[in-house]
Amino acid sequence: MSLLIINIKELLQVRDTNVLKISGSEMRVLPTIKNAYLLIEDDTIVEYGNMEELINIEADEVIDATGKIVLPTWCDSHTHIVYAGHREQEFVDRINGLSYEDIAKRGGGILNSAEKLQNTSEEALYQQSIKRVRQVMKLGTGAIEIKSGYGLTVDAELKMLRVIKRIKRDFPIKVKATFLGAHALPKTYKKDKEAYLDLIINEMLPQIEKEALAHYIDVFCEKGYFDLKDTERILSAGKKYGLIPKIHVNQFNAFGGVAIGVKHNALSVDHLEELNNDDINALKGSNTMPVALPSCSYFLSIPYTPARQIIDAGLPLALASDYNPGSTPSGNMNFVVSTACIKMKMTPEEAINAATINGAYAMGISNSYGSITRGKKANIIITKAIPSYNFLPYAFGENHIDSVLINGILI
Numbered sequence: 001m002s003l004l005i006i007n008i009k010e011l012l013q014v015r016d017t018n019v020l021k022i023s024g025s026e027m028r029v030l031p032t033i034k035n036a037y038l039l040i041e042d043d044t045i046v047e048y049g050n051m052e053e054l055i056n057i058e059a060d061e062v063i064d065a066t067g068k069i070v071l072p073t074w075c076d077s078h079t080h081i082v083y084a085g086h087r088e089q090e091f092v093d094r095i096n097g098l099s100y101e102d103i104a105k106r107g108g109g110i111l112n113s114a115e116k117l118q119n120t121s122e123e124a125l126y127q128q129s130i131k132r133v134r135q136v137m138k139l140g141t142g143a144i145e146i147k148s149g150y151g152l153t154v155d156a157e158l159k160m161l162r163v164i165k166r167i168k169r170d171f172p173i174k175v176k177a178t179f180l181g182a183h184a185l186p187k188t189y190k191k192d193k194e195a196y197l198d199l200i201i202n203e204m205l206p207q208i209e210k211e212a213l214a215h216y217i218d219v220f221c222e223k224g225y226f227d228l229k230d231t232e233r234i235l236s237a238g239k240k241y242g243l244i245p246k247i248h249v250n251q252f253n254a255f256g257g258v259a260i261g262v263k264h265n266a267l268s269v270d271h272l273e274e275l276n277n278d279d280i281n282a283l284k285g286s287n288t289m290p291v292a293l294p295s296c297s298y299f300l301s302i303p304y305t306p307a308r309q310i311i312d313a314g315l316p317l318a319l320a321s322d323y324n325p326g327s328t329p330s331g332n333m334n335f336v337v338s339t340a341c342i343k344m345k346m347t348p349e350e351a352i353n354a355a356t357i358n359g360a361y362a363m364g365i366s367n368s369y370g371s372i373t374r375g376k377k378a379n380i381i382i383t384k385a386i387p388s389y390n391f392l393p394y395a396f397g398e399n400h401i402d403s404v405l406i407n408g409i410l411i
C-alpha cells in the first residue's frame with residue numbers, strides 16, 4: 001500500500017542523514033522543503049522532495065495537502081499516562097494556598113495516586129489509560145514513554161507495567177516502558193526506606209526481567225523522596241537487569257543528581273527546573289539528554305527549565321509532556337511546544353527539534369522516529385491550512401492538526 005502526499009506547503013524536519021540528536025546552535029536549524037511531496041510505502045517513509053521533482057510516481061492513495069504543513073509526529077519521552085482516578089481536589093488545595101510539597105507531606109500527591117491504583121483492577125486501569133492514549137494520538141503524539149511508579153507494591157507496580165505492555169501490543173503508537181518503583185516511599189515503609197529499596201531490588205526487578213516489562217529504570221531523585229545514594233543503588237541494580245537509567249532530577253532542588261545520572265550513563269535527565277553550573281558541566285560531553293517538562297512548570301507554577309542556558313552551552317534539549325494526574329494533567333505536546341516558545345524563549349525551530357528528534361533520542365528510538373528521513377516510520381502530522389509553521393506555537397490553545405498518520409495509516 002502506497003500513499004502520496006502532494007502540494008505540501010512546507011515539509012518540516014527533513015533529514016537526509018540519520019542524525020540521532022540535535023545540540024546547541026544546530027537546534028535553531030529546522031530543515032524544510034517548501035511545496036513538497038512525501039511518499040509512504042506501508043509504514044515507511046520512502047521518498048520526498050519538491051513538487052517540481054515529482055515525476056512518474058504512482059500511489060494507491062493521494063492526499064492533497066495544499067496550504068498545510070507536514071511534520072513528524074511528536075515523540076513524548078516522559079509520561080505517567082497509566083494512572084487511576086484524578087487529583088483535582090489537590091489542584092483546588094493548591095489554589096487555596098497549599099504547596100505541592102505540603103500536599104505530599106500530608107499523604108496526598110503520589111501516595112494518593114498509588115492508593116487509587118492499588119484499588120483499581122488491571123482491566124479498569126487499562127480502560128482508563130487507553131482513553132488518554134487515544135487522545136494524545138489524535139493530538140499528534142506518535143511515540144510515547146510510559147512510567148510505572150503509582151503502584152509502590154510488588155503487585156501494583158507489575159499491574160501498571162502489564163497495562164503498559166498491553167497498550168504497546170494493542171496500539172500502533174511506539175511505546176517504551178520505564179520502571180519507576182522509586183517514585184515515592186510508601187506509607188508502610190515510612191520508617192524503613194532501605195527495606196523498600198530492598199523490595200524494589202529483590203522482588204520487583206527480577207519479576208520485571210522475567211516478564212520483559214521495562215526498558216528503562218527511573219528514580220525520583222529529590223529531597224524528601226530518594227537521595228543520591230538511593231538513586232545510585234537503584235540505577236546500579238536496574239542496570240544489572242538490563243534496564244537503562246532515566247531519572248527525575250532537579251525538580252525542586254539541585255544537589256548533584258544530574259552528575260549521578262551522567263555517571264550512570266542515563267539516557268535522559270528530566271525536569272531540571274532548578275539547574276546550576278555544575279549540572280551544565282556534568283552534561284557537557286555526555287550522551288545524556290536533558291528533558292524539559294514545561295506543562296509541569298505551568299501547572300505547578302514552578303520555574304521553567306532554563307532552556308536558553310542549556311542550549312547556549314552547546315547541549316541538546318528535549319521537550320516532553322510529563323502527563324500525570326498530579327503535576328501535569330495534560331498530554332498535549334502542541335501546548336508543550338507553544339509553552340516552550342512563550343515561556344522558555346525557545347525558537348519554534350528549537351522547540352520542534354526538541355519535541356521530535358530529541359524526544360525520540362530520549363527514548364532510544366531516534367534511528368527510526370523523529371524526522372522525515374527515508375526508511376523511518378511514517379508517523380506524520382498534517383496540519384490544517386496555516387500561514388507558516390511559526391503559527392503552530394504562536395496561536396496557542398487551538399488545535400491546528402488536520403490529521404495524523406501512525407505507521408502510514410490515518411488514525
Ligand SMILES: N=CN[C@@H](CCC(=O)O)C(=O)O
Nearest residue numbers: 109110220248322324326327
Ligand atoms: N515529580 C515526580 N513525578 C511526577 C509527578 C507525580 C505526581 O504528582 O503524581 C512528575 O514527573 O511530575
Ligand SMILES: [Zn+2]
Nearest residue numbers: 078080248322
Ligand atoms: Zn515524571
